[in-house]
Amino acid sequence: MGQQLTTPLSLTLGHWQDVLSRARKESVEIRKKKWRTLCFSEWPALNTGWPRDGTFDLTTILQVKTRVFQPGPWGYPDQVPYIVTWESLSRDPPPWVRPFLPPRLSGPCPTPLPLPAPLIPTPSAPPSTSSLLPLTEPRSPNPRPKAPAVLPNTQEDLLLLDSPPPYPNAEQAASQLPAADQSPPPPSSTTGDPGDPSPPSTRLRSRRDKTLEGPDSSGISQAFPLRSMGEGRYQYWPFSSADLYNWKAHNPPFSQDPQALTGLIESILITHQPTWDDCQQLLGILLTTEERQRVLLEARKNVPGPDGRPTQLPNEIDEVFPLIRPTDWDINTAAGRERHRLYRQTLLAGLKGAGRRPTNLAKVRAVVQGLEETPAGFLERLMEAYRMYTPFDPQAQDREADIIMSFIGQSAPDIRTKLQRLEGLQGYTLRDLVKEAEKIFNKRETPEEKEERLRKLQEDRENVRDKKQNQELAKILATVVQGSKHRPGQTGNLGDKRRTRVERNQCAYCKEKGHWVKHCPKNPRRKPTPILPLEKGD
Structure with a gap:
């Protein structure tokens, strides 16, 4: 225990229940894990002098508080409860915090003031004035609070813009x-x-x-790389690392889903109007080396010439879509902004071209409607598959028939059956078919209704099967009864139907002795024994 180093962070974690009570007193809620993360990694990165082990220095706490309470995108609203609790622990310290307060805070704190009061007698007034000189110098407000005063001025710089x-x-x-x-x-x-x-x-x-x-x-466009600042001048605002990290973390890779990433970059190019350097930064963060080379190659294939069609002249390609940073593209001139616009337009065409995969109609046919998927959502997936795996534009008028056939053939079974039965199907447009499919989808029976319908069908099948079995049993019984009526009956005493025992040399047929049943002359089924004639010489 004696060898363990106690820091303000470990002290607050060890008295966490007291810290929670202080936070509730300030009407805020805090979490232990985030408390440790902010103190150890987040606040030291603000460049305000905050140590990783924490501090109870009120000046440092106020500097961090100023950064946290900044308006707009520069502030950190989620960190407000934590810095407020730190400030409360420093201004009104509990008993376990007082030994760790900085020495300079012992003057303003109300608790240490009663200690020097009995130590100031009347004859020691001159020494007290001389001994208080070192204390009054750090207590003077001019040098000390200048450190926190710098941050509001720097923030005024941002607000003044x-x-x-x-x-x-x-x-x-x-x-x-x-x-x-x-x-x-x-x-x-x-x-x-x-x-x-x-x-x-x-x-x-x-x-x-x-x-x-x-x-x-307006302050809304502060996150944009380019902002109009009056008299046709533009203020440059680069992308923040947080925006770049969020774009990369919350979007799939370009090789996995090129449509999603292309849509993101397209929105960034339209709203933020990035420069040549910003475009290279976007491509370097969001794309791999191979993907970036493929995009640049496709973009250089789509550089528009003077007539608007793609050109093949190297000088025109390098002028519109250079691979090396241009030095004469000034954003404050109309020509520079026009060159940036053409560069962004060509880059977007390269992204769309690189996102197309080899033609594979099997991938398109593999897109089928799910059981609970709406027709509109299914159509969107189908058109994305056409864009990705075919060189065709699914929104072109000459490709509408192909989209209609795929939409009908790959719909859900119940929707497909009813769409195929529509009268005058050849005259329906794609929009009309989607409306009809939506009607069929919305009129689907619920799972309970489907279960009830299947139960009734099963009962009807069982009833028909039972009825058929009963009819067959009735026919069998009728046949048996009719056969028993036509059989001739026996009269007299039937007696014991068991056979009587015969003696050893008694015939079982005529009951006479001296021969067996196979030699019985009275047995009509006995074959006559052939008698061979004897020759005279015998």
Whole structure:
């Protein structure tokens, strides 16, 4: 026990019930696992000086709190309960936290103040003033809270980009600085000194006056790589690592499902308007090396020429779709934006071309409607299979007949049977067939109704089988009864029907002695014994 190092993180985990009670007192809910993760890995990555083992330093806690409470996409709302609990433990420490408080916090804390009170006698007033000099220096608000005051100013930099200033120069910005200093949290408000204007704020405002003059811009497009900042100028915002990670983690690979990833990249190209560098970053994150080469090769095959058709001239291909970073594509010029637009258009064509697989109609025929799948969902899967495994466009007018035949033939059995019985089927369009299939699908019987119908059919079959068996049994009985009526009856005393025993040399047929039944002359079934004539010489 004595050799184990106690840190603020291990201390809070060891007194977790007290930490939970403090969190409930603050009307928040926390989890032990996330508490450890935030303290050990998340907050140290914010570059605010937070140690991996945690700290009860109020200055460091307030810096992390400022980052957590940032508005918009820069904040971390899910971490608010945890930093609030840390701040509560530092401001109002329980007994097991007090030994771990930093020395600089012993002055403001109300608990250590009664200790030096009895140690200040009247004759020791001069030494007390001299001994308090080191304590008053760190207690002065100017040097200490400047560290947390830097973060609000940096966040003002991000917020100022959203709303261009109405101030013509830096002097007016400095004159309105005290009003802006009232918005930060209480620790940063102590740094407000009328004689000490904020250099970062003045510098940012003056720079903003020079470069960002124009109407107010909306804060919705802050995540876009390109934003219009007034007077035709664009502000560049690169993709965040979190967005790139989420896009890669929540989408299948390009080789597995090219349609899904192509749709994602298409939406990014349309909404974010990425530059050449951003497109290379997207391809490098979302595609493998082989997939990226295949996409670039297909894109260079689809570079539009002056007439709009794909060109084969290498100079035109390199001009529209270069493989090396171009240096003259300025996003603040109309020509540069047009070149970026053509590059994104060609890249999208390459993605669609690389996503097509070799023609395989067997894969298309393997797409069948599920038992509980709607006709609209089945049609969507069927058209995706046509796009993936055939070179045809399923939405083309000349391919509608093929789609109709596949839709009818590969539908569910009950829907297929009723669709094939429609009158004038040749005049139906694909949309009409989908409507009819939806009607059939919605009129399907429920599982309970189907079970009841099958039960009744089984009962009817059993009744028919039983009736048939009864009829056959009745015929057999009638035949037996009729046969017994026509048989001649015997009269007299039948007596014992058992045979009487005969003696050794008695005939069983005529009951005479001296011969057996096979030699009985009275037995009509006995064959006459042939008598051979004797010759005279014998």
